[in-house]
Amino acid sequence: MEMELDEKLEELRELYEKKEFSRLKGLLSELNPADIAAVLDELPDNQRLLMFRLLSKEEAAETFVELDSDNQEALIHAFSDTELREVLDELYIDDAVDVIEEMPATVVKRILQNTDKQTRDSINALLKYPEDSAGSIMTPEFVDLKKNMTVEDAFKRIRRTGVDKETIYTCYVCDNSRHLIGVTTVKELLLHDYEDVIEDFMETNTISLNTLDDQELATQLFDKYNFLALPVVDMEQRLVGIITVDDAIDVIQEENTEDIQKMNAMLPTEKTYLKTTVFETWKSRFPWLLLLMVSATFTGSIITGFEDKLASLTILTAFIPMLMDTGGNSGGQASVTVIRAMSLGEVDFSDFLKVIWKELRVGFVCGSSLAAVNFVKIWLVDRTLFRNDEVTLIVDLVICLTLIIEIVFAKFIGCSLPMLAKKIGFDPAVMSSPFITTIVDAVSLLLYFGIATALIPSLH
DSSP: OOHHHHHHHHHHHHHHHTTHHHHHHHHTTTSOOHHHHHHHHHHSSSHHHHHHHHHHHHHHHHHHHHHHHHHHHHHHHHOOOHHHHHHHHSSSSHHHHHHHTTHHHHHHHHHTTTHHHHHHHHHHHHHHTTTBBBBHBSSSSSEEOOOOHHHHHHHHHHHHHHGGGOSSSSEEEEEETOEEEEEEEEHHHHHHHOOOOOGOOOBOOOOETTTSSHHHHHHHHHHHOOEEEEEOOTTTEEEEEEEEHHHHHHHHHHHHHHHHHHHHOOOSSSOTTTTTHHHHHHHHHHHHHHHHHHHHHHHHHHHHHHHHHHOOOOHHHTTHHHHHHHHHHHHHHHHHHHHHHTTTTTTTTHHHHHHHHHHHHHHHHHHHHHHHHHHHHHHIIIIIIIIOOOOOOOHHHHHHHHHHHHHHHHHHHHHHHHHHHHHHTTOGSSHHHHHHHHHHHHHHHHHHHHHHHHHHHGOO
């Protein structure tokens, strides 16, 4: 696909240089709006503006939505008021809101000045909803029907109003006060006679979201029920908008990116990697790195506190990195698994004890298995092959016991902290591998030196 786009881009540039605008327009019309946007994003401003003007109104609007926000802003500055109005008239309300949220105040002002009052009111209504809520990503453009309509009446309404709707496949049935009472589809309408009444076959067990629900809940419902669209109601159960599957996919990508950033000790940023400046990247990474660096000094303090004991049996020092890494990795495995399960709705806080009990058993099995392998490895390699007389049976036992206990503890910390974080209102992704690793490292050292002191007579 990338090679094809590169070839199209080169062909478009050649046609532009030869001023063969008729062929250029024909070639653009053959491309999907997303592919046109990918091509336009690579062009200089003057070429992008000319090629954009060659598109039909509908193609122009669909392409505009797909463009990078910087290029959208550049086009808006280059548009006349008439051109801007034509593009805005073709945009769905939720897409217009998405564009506005990325623009500086001066551009937003110009956009709103070039929309009609009804559209402006709808945009302002969506902008008032909390960020990341269902209301903030819905569109108020949907097909609504009445329960006493016949199939013929329904098709007449769809034909009359559907041209401005984001989707016409799913139709929502409301009463005179706009309360959601049912749902049907174009497929159902096609399969019934024209004189059949919608009330007789509509689905009344409707699943909907409240405008203030978290947008992640929408993605979970799309995944669970395979919806193409999901109705959104206000506090009085009046239908105010719908969320379409393409919006849900955008939310999934956004949330996954945010979780990945948090799980790798970075503050989330909405900009793409190449659009993020060096200073902004530093700002997103430095606070977490500073916190982890300061917290890691505790492990140094623990080692310093046992310096005398390490001096009397230096072989113990050689196994510190292995123990710390294994404990951190074990905790990271548990945290990532639980965070993912929570994001998919597979577990919640009511499953806390079940998750703890499972991870404790997993930790014991993993720890025992690793300890058995490690016992043989230390005895055959470190003592026999490398002829290290400091590696005694008791030292080997200390290391293996530490492995078992620290892995059980790491699994406990790794699964419990994300669930507790969500319970008290924090993002579970914050309690991710780097943070958990720091805790487990400190505890692993305390366990290691504690067990060594208890079992090795020379350290008493």
